[in-house]
Amino acid sequence: MGPKSHQRLNADEALKQLLAGNKRFVSGKQLHPNHSKESRKAVVEAQEPIAAILTCADSRVPPVVIFDQGIGDLFVVRVAGNIID
Numbered sequence: 001m002g003p004k005s006h007q008r009l010n011a012d013e014a015l016k017q018l019l020a021g022n023k024r025f026v027s028g029k030q031l032h033p034n035h036s037k038e039s040r041k042a043v044v045e046a047q048e049p050i051a052a053i054l055t056c057a058d059s060r061v062p063p064v065v066i067f068d069q070g071i072g073d074l075f076v077v078r079v080a081g082n083i084i085d
Contacts, residue, residue, distance in 0.1 A: 035071060043072030050074070056081065 009017065024030050028037055052075040053063045063069070063076050 039071045047072060047075070052077070054079070 025035075030036070050069075050073055051067075053067075054077050055061065055063055057078045057080045063074055064071075067074065
């Protein structure tokens with residue numbers, strides 16, 4: 001939800017924010033238009049990502065944003081410490 005979401009939230013406030021976001025999603029009134037119903041519908045039948053990305057679980061670095069990709073374009077695995085063994 002942008003910069004204003006950087007305030008510390010208690011569990012109830014966080015849940016309220018998540019539920020509000022889900023309500024926008026269900027109603028088709030998302031704040032992020034690149035996550036449209038049409039974009040989601042296009043990947044229902046199959047996945048054909050162009051790359052697999054192993055990244056840290058850091059919420060500040062969403063791979064679809066930093067690589068400017070859309071829904072279904074990346075297969076993303078997020079782990080703490082992003083260590084490959």
